[in-house]
Amino acid sequence: MCHLPESGEQQLWRSAVGGGYTVKKTYDQWKDMMPDLDEYKWIVPDFIWELDEHIDFEKLIKALPDADDLAKLLPDFDKIGESFTSLKGFFSPGPPGETAFRATDQAYDNDKQYKKVSDKEKIDQLQEELLRTQLKYQRMLERLEKENKELRKLVLQRDDKGIHQRKLKKSLIDMYSEVLDILSDYDASYNTQDHLPRVVVVGDQSAGKTSVLEMIAQARIFPRGSGEMMTRSPVKVTLSEGPHHVALFKDSSREFDLTKEEDLAALRNEIEIRMRNSVKEGCTVSTETISLSVKGPGLQRMVLVDLPGVISTVTSGMAPDTKETIFSISKAYMQNPNAIILCIQDGSVDAERSIVTDLVSQMDPQGKRTIFVLTKVDLAEKNVASPSRIQQIIEGKLFPMKALGYFAVVTGKGNSSESIESIKEYEEEFFQNSKLLKTCMLKAHQVTTKNLSLAVSDCFWKMVRESVEQQADAFKATRFNLETEWKNNYPRLRELDRNELFEKAKNEILDEVISLTQVTPKHWEEILQKTLWERVSTHVIENIYLPAAQTMNSGTFNTTVDIKLKQWTDKQLPNKAVEVAWETLQEEFSRFMTEQKGKEHDDIFDKLKQAVKEESIKRHKWNERAEDSLRVIQHNALEDRSISDKQQWDAAIHFMEETLQSRLKDTESVIEDMVGPDWKKRWLHWTGRTKEQNIRNETKNELEKLIKCSEEHAAYLANDEVTTVRKNLEARGITVDPCLIKDTWHQIYRRHFLKTALNHCNLCRRGFYYYQRHFVDSELECNDIVLFWRIQRMLAITANTLRQQLTNTEVRRLEKNVKEVLEDFAEDNDKKVKLLTGKRVQLAEDLKKVREIQEKLEAFIEALHQEK
Numbered sequence: 001m002c003h004l005p006e007s008g009e010q011q012l013w014r015s016a017v018g019g020g021y022t023v024k025k026t027y028d029q030w031k032d033m034m035p036d037l038d039e040y041k042w043i044v045p046d047f048i049w050e051l052d053e054h055i056d057f058e059k060l061i062k063a064l065p066d067a068d069d070l071a072k073l074l075p076d077f078d079k080i081g082e083s084f085t086s087l088k089g090f091f092s093p094g095p096p097g098e099t100a101f102r103a104t105d106q107a108y109d110n111d112k113q114y115k116k117v118s119d120k121e122k123i124d125q126l127q128e129e130l131l132r133t134q135l136k137y138q139r140m141l142e143r144l145e146k147e148n149k150e151l152r153k154l155v156l157q158r159d160d161k162g163i164h165q166r167k168l169k170k171s172l173i174d175m176y177s178e179v180l181d182i183l184s185d186y187d188a189s190y191n192t193q194d195h196l197p198r199v200v201v202v203g204d205q206s207a208g209k210t211s212v213l214e215m216i217a218q219a220r221i222f223p224r225g226s227g228e229m230m231t232r233s234p235v236k237v238t239l240s241e242g243p244h245h246v247a248l249f250k251d252s253s254r255e256f257d258l259t260k261e262e263d264l265a266a267l268r269n270e271i272e273i274r275m276r277n278s279v280k281e282g283c284t285v286s287t288e289t290i291s292l293s294v295k296g297p298g299l300q301r302m303v304l305v306d307l308p309g310v311i312s313t314v315t316s317g318m319a320p321d322t323k324e325t326i327f328s329i330s331k332a333y334m335q336n337p338n339a340i341i342l343c344i345q346d347g348s349v350d351a352e353r354s355i356v357t358d359l360v361s362q363m364d365p366q367g368k369r370t371i372f373v374l375t376k377v378d379l380a381e382k383n384v385a386s387p388s389r390i391q392q393i394i395e396g397k398l399f400p401m402k403a404l405g406y407f408a409v410v411t412g413k414g415n416s417s418e419s420i421e422s423i424k425e426y427e428e429e430f431f432q433n434s435k436l437l438k439t440c441m442l443k444a445h446q447v448t449t450k451n452l453s454l455a456v457s458d459c460f461w462k463m464v465r466e467s468v469e470q471q472a473d474a475f476k477a478t479r480f481n482l483e484t485e486w487k488n489n490y491p492r493l494r495e496l497d498r499n500e501l502f503e504k505a506k507n508e509i510l511d512e513v514i515s516l517t518q519v520t521p522k523h524w525e526e527i528l529q530k531t532l533w534e535r536v537s538t539h540v541i542e543n544i545y546l547p548a549a550q551t552m553n554s555g556t557f558n559t560t561v562d563i564k565l566k567q568w569t570d571k572q573l574p575n576k577a578v579e580v581a582w583e584t585l586q587e588e589f590s591r592f593m594t595e596q597k598g599k600e601h602d603d604i605f606d607k608l609k610q611a612v613k614e615e616s617i618k619r620h621k622w623n624e625r626a627e628d629s630l631r632v633i634q635h636n637a638l639e640d641r642s643i644s645d646k647q648q649w650d651a652a653i654h655f656m657e658e659t660l661q662s663r664l665k666d667t668e669s670v671i672e673d674m675v676g677p678d679w680k681k682r683w684l685h686w687t688g689r690t691k692e693q694n695i696r697n698e699t700k701n702e703l704e705k706l707i708k709c710s711e712e713h714a715a716y717l718a719n720d721e722v723t724t725v726r727k728n729l730e731a732r733g734i735t736v737d738p739c740l741i742k743d744t745w746h747q748i749y750r751r752h753f754l755k756t757a758l759n760h761c762n763l764c765r766r767g768f769y770y771y772q773r774h775f776v777d778s779e780l781e782c783n784d785i786v787l788f789w790r791i792q793r794m795l796a797i798t799a800n801t802l803r804q805q806l807t808n809t810e811v812r813r814l815e816k817n818v819k820e821v822l823e824d825f826a827e828d829n830d831k832k833v834k835l836l837t838g839k840r841v842q843l844a845e846d847l848k849k850v851r852e853i854q855e856k857l858e859a860f861i862e863a864l865h866q867e868k
Helices: 008-033 044-054 057-063 067-086 119-160 172-185 209-217 261-278 322-334 356-363 377-383 387-394 420-433 449-489 498-518 521-549 554-571 573-594 603-619 626-639 646-675 679-685 691-709 719-731 738-766 768-772 783-827 829-835 839-867
Strands: 199-203 235-240 246-249 290-295 302-306 340-346 370-375 405-408
Touching: 172 235, 172 290, 172 302, 172 839, 199 209, 199 322, 199 356, 209 235, 209 302, 209 340, 209 370, 209 420, 209 449, 246 261, 261 290, 302 449, 322 356, 340 356, 340 449, 370 377, 370 449, 377 387, 405 449, 420 449, 449 839, 498 573, 498 603, 498 783, 498 829, 498 839, 521 554, 521 573, 521 646, 521 738, 521 783, 554 573, 554 626, 554 783, 573 603, 573 626, 573 783, 603 783, 603 829, 626 783, 646 691, 646 738, 646 768, 646 783, 691 719, 691 738, 719 738, 738 783, 783 829
Parallel strands: 199 302, 199 340, 235 290, 340 370, 370 405
Antiparallel strands: 235 302, 246 290
């Protein structure tokens, strides 16, 4: 673990040494940042010889301080050293290793010069001298850092341009971030916990989390709002060094130039849109992580996760469970034993009002991985009556929360339009003049976001080095367990994950759609003609044929038929035909999609195929102009009465006989249900008739007598005939309702009519000769045969037309819809998870992810060792 505590008894000594040591340490850091030939051996062969062509070393040397300037500074160093020795008698050195700032022991010679001066005067004089020295060296260091940044930027740009003619490896932090991205999607079904380090940024709402992150990233990249919850989902920010200050999302190739305000605005807008899209309906926050990478010169390498601000009260417009959801998200990230908790506390409000400190204390009671950050210190110093209260907060004495280190920062004046540079200048200026620093309540290494960023980065990488190999071993063991389980359960199957299974299913579906084009025209026309007649036969028999056949002469018959056929064609027939064609296409499509392919059939695709079929059919719309063209064709077909040969005549008779026999069979079935079983069935099956069936049977017998007396009887009973039947039944002691008589008559007459029509069909077999003479001087009239020929021909022509529409247009349009549906499903991960389910899929998914994680972890560990 990282250790950043500070000894209390060495505060004054540390403050005194802070300025001088800061100069030395920053200079050493600058020197370390310069390209080292040992570390950049791959640069030397083709870069060092032409370096002077791209860098003006003379200009760089002139910018550095000359020997005279350095000589003038040497007495100051001597005087500072002498002053330090004068304090040796007042302060005893603390235990080593408690602070990052140490003073080296030096021999002193001038103790007697300061004996006459009081302690207070010596301390005041020393503080003033240190502040002056700090300011002088701060300016020098800023100039050196700027020049160093330009030099590093030039080196990185040369790498980007490919001057070295070799492919650059991914940076360590990018490799590590990729592992975390995979882990964020990994379902720990096998109790493999993700314990890889991250810097988790937590704090109360509006405590300044976003501002701290923006200062570390050196750009205003997050959406802002006055008092409104802006962070609605976790945002993972990967910071790394690069020649240009840019940002990009994990799932996008677009780079946002962070030096341009329009790109910054677009980035903030994109983050806000992604957050709102990730929030499900009825919720306020989301658990879905947004991954963002930020590169730039001088950025510290680390991975930070910004979490939604912890709230104490659910306000209007929020979901009722918002508070609990934020707590659960925060706990999920903080319970990782290797997560570094960056606890943000607003210094301008009472610390007792903070909620997040209690939450952090629960997750890290010993404070071994918590770094406490007090924001808005400028407001705190201005408004807090007792400055020592800030010291109590920064030292963790005001509330029972332990931390690894304590920092104080200023992240601006509260103006969202402030630039990062102006905030840095304001922060440095504030702390240079702050009483908290002058009175040693705060130490130099505990202030500014720059020092915070360095400390967090150091702690992050130390945590990574300590834990990453252990995590790699854990995933290696998990991989072995998963591979063993797969071999035992699915020994003959390849390990296809959900995306690979989807691609396989996609190819099968497209092959099945193409099979529709292989259906023969004969099959299409047969099934279309059969289905269409099943749909329209009832209308033809009941509404066209029977009403016309019950007329008295052929002229009336033909007139009635023509009128009814015209009405039918204008209003119903084309629409019904298109419906039949569309349903036929669906049935054939379903047949190809659902029929099993023997041993090759994989039922894991069944749900997906069913969903694709339903969605494709839902999207498919038949050509709107099909009905209009079909109406003309059908109308012309039904107007034609010219039967050309005897074969067509016999086919029409056969068609009519089949239709009438089917209707007769249905009618006899209805009559049997009405009157009950006949004597043979009653005798063989030992069944009887109900009272109502007996009444129906007696009524039937009376009505049959009526038909025998008058075989040319009309379709309807007259009132006097109903009365006669009723009285005849009453004479035998059977009371019958007139309505029952009429209902029974309808079925009895229908059976009689159908039998008569069938006999007429048989007579018309020899009627083609009379038809050709238009039934002149003939008692035989076969107009009903002509009607059924017209219907049969219309069905054949309609089926042919629909078949052409299917094969030429609709099958291709359906294939296009299927492809669009598959493309939509391919982009919808939730859809794929829902439709491709089962233990086999989940096991393959987990195995692939664990392998990928382990391989990336091993590559990262290897790169980590190489960097050492």
